[in-house]
Amino acid sequence: xxxxxxxAVIVKELWAILRDPRARIILILPPLMQLFVLGFATxxxxxxxxxxxxxxxxxxxxxxxxxxIAASPNVAATLPIFSAADMRRALDRQxxxxxxxxxxxxxxxxxxxxxxxxQGVFDGRKSxxxxxxxxxxxxxxxxxxxxxxxxxxxxxxxxxxxxNPNLQYxxxxxxxxxxxxxxxxxxxxxxQTVARERELGSFDQLMVSPLRVPEILIGKVxxxxxxxxxxxxxxxxxxxxxxxxxxxxxxxxxxxxLLLYLLALGGVGLLVSSLSQTQQQAFLGMxxxxxxxxxxxxxxxxxxxxxxxxxxxTEADPTKHFLIVSEGVFLKNMPLWDLWSNTWPLAVIAxxxxxxxxxxxxxxxx
Numbered sequence: 001x002x003x004x005x006x007x008a009v010i011v012k013e014l015w016a017i018l019r020d021p022r023a024r025i026i027l028i029l030p031p032l033m034q035l036f037v038l039g040f041a042t043x044x045x046x047x048x049x050x051x052x053x054x055x056x057x058x059x060x061x062x063x064x065x066x067x068x069i070a071a072s073p074n075v076a077a078t079l080p081i082f083s084a085a086d087m088r089r090a091l092d093r094q095x096x097x098x099x100x101x102x103x104x105x106x107x108x109x110x111x112x113x114x115x116x117x118x119q120g121v122f123d124g125r126k127s128x129x130x131x132x133x134x135x136x137x138x139x140x141x142x143x144x145x146x147x148x149x150x151x152x153x154x155x156x157x158x159x160x161x162x163x164n165p166n167l168q169y170x171x172x173x174x175x176x177x178x179x180x181x182x183x184x185x186x187x188x189x190x191x192q193t194v195a196r197e198r199e200l201g202s203f204d205q206l207m208v209s210p211l212r213v214p215e216i217l218i219g220k221v222x223x224x225x226x227x228x229x230x231x232x233x234x235x236x237x238x239x240x241x242x243x244x245x246x247x248x249x250x251x252x253x254x255x256x257x258l259l260l261y262l263l264a265l266g267g268v269g270l271l272v273s274s275l276s277q278t279q280q281q282a283f284l285g286m287x288x289x290x291x292x293x294x295x296x297x298x299x300x301x302x303x304x305x306x307x308x309x310x311x312x313x314t315e316a317d318p319t320k321h322f323l324i325v326s327e328g329v330f331l332k333n334m335p336l337w338d339l340w341s342n343t344w345p346l347a348v349i350a351x352x353x354x355x356x357x358x359x360x361x362x363x364x365x366x
Contacts, residue, residue, distance in 0.1 A: 009211065009219025013193065014226075027189070031181050031231055038177055039243060045169055046132045047074050052090050052099035054081035059107025061144075065118070068140050069100060074133070091123050098122035098133055110148055163331040171246070174239045175330040176299045179323045182232055183293060186262055187286045189224040190269025194361065195282035213362045217354065221266040228262040229255070239330075249329035253339050257325045260346035264318040267353025274360045293319045318349045 053066045070078045079096050081087045090096045101119040109116040118141050122130035164171045211219075236254075240247045268289055276282035294300070296310070297319035303311055314320045321342045328334030328342075 006215055006219055009216060010222050013220055013223040027185070027227060027231075031185050032234075034181050034184075035177060035235060035238065038180075039170060039174060045074065046097075046129045046136070048076040049074060049098075049129075049133055050077050050079055050096045051075050051133075051137070052079045052081045052087060052096040054084075054087055054099055054101040056104045057102050057106040061107040061110045061116075061148075062102045065100075065102065065141065065144055068144065069137065072136060072140060074136050087121065091121065094123065094125075096123070097126060097130060098137070100137060170243050171331060174243055174245045175326045176323055178232060178235045178239065179297065179319060179326050180294055180299060181235065182228055182258075182262075183265065183319055184290055185231060186224055186228045186265040187269045187272070187290050188283070189227060190221065190266045191272040191276070191282040191286040192279050193220040193224075194270065194273035195276040195279045198276075199278050213358055217270065217358055217361060220270065221263065221354070224266055224269070225259065225262040228265075229258065232258055245330055247330055248333040250336065250339070251329070253336060253343075254325065254329045257322060257339065257343045257346060260343060260350055261318055261322040263350040264346055264353055267350055267355075267357050268318075270357035271353060271360060274357060293317050296320060297323045299323060315345065316349065318346050321345050321349075 051069055053069065055062050055066060066078065069075060079090060081090060081099055081101075087099045087101070090099065099121045101121060103117065103119070106116045106118070120134055120137055122134055124130060161167055236247065236251075239245045269286070272285040272289060273282050276285055296303075296306075296314045296317045298314070299319075303314050303320060306314070324342045325334075325339055328339055
């Protein structure tokens with residue numbers, strides 16, 4: 001009998017999701033659009049920049065350096081600068097993001113085997129982009145110096161970037177986008193369940209039905225979990241096959257962690273839905289929960305950079321733990337023990353949130 005009642009509730013919730021035009025839109029269109037749009041929009045590269053060249057030398061090597069900067073794929077154009085006033089004016093008007101100043105005697109110093117310096121002046125109003133562009137220009141200057149063997153050293157250093165050798169930004173962003181999009185869609189579906197019953201006037205029918213509270217909650221959590229698993233599977237296929245991000249770790253373990261994560265999201269979504277009177281309130285409440293969860297997950301900024309008290313708060317954020325699992329499975333081939341250390345907190349959070357939502361739902365029914 002219990003299995004029959006559960007099946008009836010699950011089928012009812014699935015039909016409610018599929019019949020609701022807003023739910024269908026949340027279910028299908030935005031996740032795929034977000035994956036492609038955010039995948040290309042959240043780039044860590046700086047392209048199409050304009051660099052000013054203040055060449056006070058005019059020699060062969062200063063011209064060579066200017067041509068190498070102009071030929072960089074990240075530079076759209078170079079702007080000749082003829083005085084310090086022109087440099088200030090170009091930066092003030094944001095005509096350039098930075099200016100490369102080459103001192104008089106640059107080519108002569110290089111020809112004589114002496115060290116030569118190049119000054120870079122950047123627009124501090126765009127601090128992040130300026131730092132990235134400074135890195136690009138520093139690499140160009142260093143390559144020129146290495147070819148001329150100006151800084152000959154007995155030993156050479158070789159830099160190896162683990163897990164992302166070519167520093168492909170899609171390799172970094174895509175595993176995180178799986179978590180972010182799953183978070184938004186999962187909370188968006190579960191936060192509407194109880195609020196929909198209230199708005200449609202069918203909440204009283206639940207109160208007088210023979211269903212017990214655990215059966216109602218299980219029936220309302222299972223459909224969003226199924227939808228989340230299907231969406232995550234589509235994302236994994238697209239990310240690995242279309243965007244070329246390697247999938248190096250344990251896929252079964254990823255699905256186990258995904259299931260616990262979706263249960264934790266389901267508990268949070270049911271809490272929001274139980275506190276809401278209308279679907280509009282539930283929708284706004286979902287964003288009230290989702291935005292802090294994403295900001296504290298470490299996707300936008302490292303958790304290690306946060307204050308100690310805030311790092312403690314992130315331990316209660318399921319998005320933070322599942323983000324580590326997702327990046328570990330995709331890129332790092334993370335050992336199972338390390339994956340488990342970020343998976344069992346998801347189980348604890350799921351138990352707490354589902355238990356709290358059950359208690360609140362029971363109180364609302366009484």
